[in-house]
Amino acid sequence: MAELVPLLKAEHLTMRFGGVVANDDITFTLDEMELRCLIGPNGAGKSTFFKTLTGQLVPTSGAIAFRGLPIAGKESHQIARMGIGIKTQVPNVFNGLSVRENIWLAVRRRATPRQQGPAVNAVLEMIRLTDHADRIVATLAHGQRQWVEIGMVLAAEPELILLDEPAAGMTDEETFHTAAIIREINQTRAIIVVEHDMEFIKQIAKKVTVFHQGRVLVEDTVSKVLADQRVRDVYLGKKVAA
Amino acid sequence: MPARFRIVAQAIAVLLAMVAIAAIPAGIELFTVMQLTLFAAMAVLALSLAFIWGFGGILSFGQTAFFGLGGYAYAVAAINFQDSTPAILLAIVVPALFAAVLGYFVFFGRISDVYLGVITLTVTLILFNCVNSTSGEEYHIGKALLGGFNGMPSVPTFNMPFDPSQVLSPEQSWYITAGALLAVFLLLRLLLALPAGRVIVAVRENEVRASLLGYDPRLIKCLTFILGGAIAGLAGALYVNWGAFVSPTIFSLSLSAEIIIWITVGGLGTLLGPIVGCVLIEYIVANIGSQQLLNSNLVLGAVLLVFVLLLPKGLVPTARDLLLRLVPAPRPKVERLDETLSSQAAPPHPAGAE
Numbered sequence: 323m324a325e326l327v328p329l330l331k332a333e334h335l336t337m338r339f340g341g342v343v344a345n346d347d348i349t350f351t352l353d354e355m356e357l358r359c360l361i362g363p364n365g366a367g368k369s370t371f372f373k374t375l376t377g378q379l380v381p382t383s384g385a386i387a388f389r390g391l392p393i394a395g396k397e398s399h400q401i402a403r404m405g406i407g408i409k410t411q412v413p414n415v416f417n418g419l420s421v422r423e424n425i426w427l428a429v430r431r432r433a434t435p436r437q438q439g440p441a442v443n444a445v446l447e448m449i450r451l452t453d454h455a456d457r458i459v460a461t462l463a464h465g466q467r468q469w470v471e472i473g474m475v476l477a478a479e480p481e482l483i484l485l486d487e488p489a490a491g492m493t494d495e496e497t498f499h500t501a502a503i504i505r506e507i508n509q510t511r512a513i514i515v516v517e518h519d520m521e522f523i524k525q526i527a528k529k530v531t532v533f534h535q536g537r538v539l540v541e542d543t544v545s546k547v548l549a550d551q552r553v554r555d556v557y558l559g560k561k562v563a564a
Numbered sequence: 565m566p567a568r569f570r571i572v573a574q575a576i577a578v579l580l581a582m583v584a585i586a587a588i589p590a591g592i593e594l595f596t597v598m599q600l601t602l603f604a605a606m607a608v609l610a611l612s613l614a615f616i617w618g619f620g621g622i623l624s625f626g627q628t629a630f631f632g633l634g635g636y637a638y639a640v641a642a643i644n645f646q647d648s649t650p651a652i653l654l655a656i657v658v659p660a661l662f663a664a665v666l667g668y669f670v671f672f673g674r675i676s677d678v679y680l681g682v683i684t685l686t687v688t689l690i691l692f693n694c695v696n697s698t699s700g701e702e703y704h705i706g707k708a709l710l711g712g713f714n715g716m717p718s719v720p721t722f723n724m725p726f727d728p729s730q731v732l733s734p735e736q737s738w739y740i741t742a743g744a745l746l747a748v749f750l751l752l753r754l755l756l757a758l759p760a761g762r763v764i765v766a767v768r769e770n771e772v773r774a775s776l777l778g779y780d781p782r783l784i785k786c787l788t789f790i791l792g793g794a795i796a797g798l799a800g801a802l803y804v805n806w807g808a809f810v811s812p813t814i815f816s817l818s819l820s821a822e823i824i825i826w827i828t829v830g831g832l833g834t835l836l837g838p839i840v841g842c843v844l845i846e847y848i849v850a851n852i853g854s855q856q857l858l859n860s861n862l863v864l865g866a867v868l869l870v871f872v873l874l875l876p877k878g879l880v881p882t883a884r885d886l887l888l889r890l891v892p893a894p895r896p897k898v899e900r901l902d903e904t905l906s907s908q909a910a911p912p913h914p915a916g917a918e
Contacts, residue, residue, distance in 0.1 A: 399779055407777075414773040416769035426762075431777060
């Protein structure tokens, strides 16, 4: 019997934009059901990494395997169909459509017509927008639009969920609710979260990977990463000291 | 508005439209019926762009390419077969195939919106120039002489299906043209209410999000474009049937621009608006043509300016907003108030709302 295949494996992944190297020889492994936090200062290459994982960018070199199947260079929709869902950094929602319709568009890809109604309602309940289901997304507050996008990602029931700054623009209470949801969905599927909010990371994190200048600086448990002097130097210095 | 009430209201509106179509030839003189037939054919063309632009988010500056191809396909086939039945089919299929080829390169090549406009515009010009330079005996398809700049005169008009001996009267042509307009309108309304239509609108709203959910925006836009091409082709056949004549001016840029004006005036993101805009503008143009005081292009330009500055949403969405404001809910519940507020704050073209 062969060795267990990791859920996601990126090897020697490099992404160049002209002279700028956004991701430099990154090797990254994620196991089934794992919850991983990705941190690093602005420009460390976190969002670029997410974009190569979801087919929005084609890596300059290197390989990405999802359950052993190569995905680097595939189209976004093909990767999405294989079971990777993403909440992007800048909210990507269907602004002119209602909240319900946004969620339905995600549910529709996996559910039979009969299942769709209840599935949409369940997601609306989870993101606490049941009362706003018929509103046009463009009229919602920023935090609520974040919820709509998270709801869409959950509704598609991907095997791997990528969340790029899910708590940005949320109140403390909303952030707390987000952390609760992340822990809940982590019961059944793997998640990678990019976040700047250290309080949020402490609420959810198990293992943390630190990106710096396009490379993986360190990868360890949350307490060890926070204690690491190099991490403090490049990124956390002020926040942890405070 | 409760869903059931809306469905009933829409059914009544469709019924009224059918009665009007049936009653018009009886009450109006033939010349006006012919003019209305032309407007109805043009309105089908308006619907084709209203659909791909307003709901698919594809701004084609060359919708007349498909309109013209449909017209020529009909004319060539009608002359060769001496029967309009296969000719009408070809007028739909040929532009659809052309749209499929063009759409494949444009959408699967990930060409940006601006270049899409430039390419469709250029394709129209190329077609115009190609057809324009086909004068002479050597340019013919089967029995049909293409005729270059002079076009193709005396094209057989519509006949009863598979019965070329029974040519339709002008009144019957009106029934067919107006009926086709209503049918295309209902077909698009139905499509937009179905899941497939919602996906088309979703791609317009956010292509990146659609692809991250597993939809292929390239394919969806391509299919939308093909359907738009097929409808424009049908409009071309209806137009040629009206005049029994087709010339290269059918590909003209001014007509392409006019379609965009119809939609801007009537309301982008609706299906009813472009029909209203088309009939209104065509009526104005036809009436200006009969006097010498004002140049029709000057008036068209002024109308467009006025609408862009004063009614940027267009006639139908503005009328709808006014109606919503004038007719308050009988018992203003909090929920109802909320709904009105959100509909006012909604972006310029909420999907499928009419």
